[in-house]
Amino acid sequence: MKEEEIRPGNLMAENSKLHAKDVAEILIRRKEFKKIACPACESKKQKFAFKKDGFNFAVCLKCGTLFINPRPSRELLADFYKNSRSIRHWSDKIFPASEKQRRSQIFYPRAKRIIGLCKKFKIKNGVLADIGAGFGTFCQEVKKLNFFKEIIAIEPSKKLAQVCRQKGIFVIEEMAENVNLEKIDVVTSFELLEHLFWPKNFLCALSKNMSKNSLFILTTPNIRGFDLLTLGELSNNIKGPNHLNYFHPGSISLLLEGCGFEVVEVLTPGKLDAELVRKKILQDDPGIFLNRPFIRHILVDKWKSVGNSFQHFLADNNLSSHLWVVAKKK
Ligand SMILES: [Zn+2]
Numbered sequence: 001m002k003e004e005e006i007r008p009g010n011l012m013a014e015n016s017k018l019h020a021k022d023v024a025e026i027l028i029r030r031k032e033f034k035k036i037a038c039p040a041c042e043s044k045k046q047k048f049a050f051k052k053d054g055f056n057f058a059v060c061l062k063c064g065t066l067f068i069n070p071r072p073s074r075e076l077l078a079d080f081y082k083n084s085r086s087i088r089h090w091s092d093k094i095f096p097a098s099e100k101q102r103r104s105q106i107f108y109p110r111a112k113r114i115i116g117l118c119k120k121f122k123i124k125n126g127v128l129a130d131i132g133a134g135f136g137t138f139c140q141e142v143k144k145l146n147f148f149k150e151i152i153a154i155e156p157s158k159k160l161a162q163v164c165r166q167k168g169i170f171v172i173e174e175m176a177e178n179v180n181l182e183k184i185d186v187v188t189s190f191e192l193l194e195h196l197f198w199p200k201n202f203l204c205a206l207s208k209n210m211s212k213n214s215l216f217i218l219t220t221p222n223i224r225g226f227d228l229l230t231l232g233e234l235s236n237n238i239k240g241p242n243h244l245n246y247f248h249p250g251s252i253s254l255l256l257e258g259c260g261f262e263v264v265e266v267l268t269p270g271k272l273d274a275e276l277v278r279k280k281i282l283q284d285d286p287g288i289f290l291n292r293p294f295i296r297h298i299l300v301d302k303w304k305s306v307g308n309s310f311q312h313f314l315a316d317n318n319l320s321s322h323l324w325v326v327a328k329k330k
Pocket residue numbers: 038039040041042043060061062063064065
């Protein structure tokens with residue numbers, strides 16, 4: 001998989017401009033930002049990490065989670081998601097332009113991995129519910145594989161719920177926190193946690209609504225993964241107010257365990273870390289790490305011969321920034 005296939009460069013450049021306008025609007029309401037404790041361990045001991053696009057990032061001194069603090073209030077975030085030009089542009093332009101590639105490169109492998117994990121943990125092939133199903137592409141792909149008896153999309157956006165229905169997927173048009181999940185065998189949530197004001201509320205509500213021993217599988221960025229740790233604030237993934245929370249395998253496990261889950265597997269099957277860092281080096285972005293000769297040697301001079309195996313090494317050793325967590329309801 002290449003980044004250009006899922007994030008076409010020309011559209012992404014346009015999206016960045018729209019995002020800058022969105023950010024300018026939200027920063028005018030800075031007085032409504034709220035200060036929080038660490039979203040993973042709730043420690044109040046934290047230090048300033050860096051400022052990017054007007055947002056302060058703090059790192060928890062106890063568990064190492066990185067998070068925006070202070071952050072836009074829940075109300076401000078709701079307004080942002082309702083009115084954001086960059087998100088509308090993503091839905092109207094970027095997703096449709098890249099859906100075909102995303103389907104084969106992201107959603108199909110994701111569906112296969114979910115089924116593999118269900119087999120591994122001997123989960124009944126009954127009902128799967130996907131929280132924040134969006135355009136329903138994952139639901140479609142997992143449905144095609146004929147493993148689960150039933151697939152349910154949980155999607156609170158009216159517009160997206162309609163898109164899912166048009167694709168023949170059963171939809172519950174509701175916030176996941178309000179859905180009874182007792183009859184669900186597997187709950188999935190892809191790239192959602194990093195967007196939430198206070199993820200603990202979401203996770204505890206979920207756990208309360210699920211049945212014992214059912215599986216919860218989530219993905220989120222890993223702040224201790226190669227590209228995020230190397231690039232830090234230079235990473236395009238470090239992006240407020242969209243992404244507020246950056247966990248790592250240890251801190252996400254701590255959070256889940258505190259919400260009634262038992263973490264049974266952590267994996268980082270990322271494919272893009274090496275390419276993302278390589279791109280920044282080639283763009284000659286500033287940043288002291290990028291001038292480190294060994295990283296440059298691997299990612300530029302030796303790219304053709306070792307780039308692939310370096311990425312595999314990261315993925316195989318939980319060192320990629322793309323984190324998967326498999327948890328069981330206790
Ligand atoms: Zn912490």
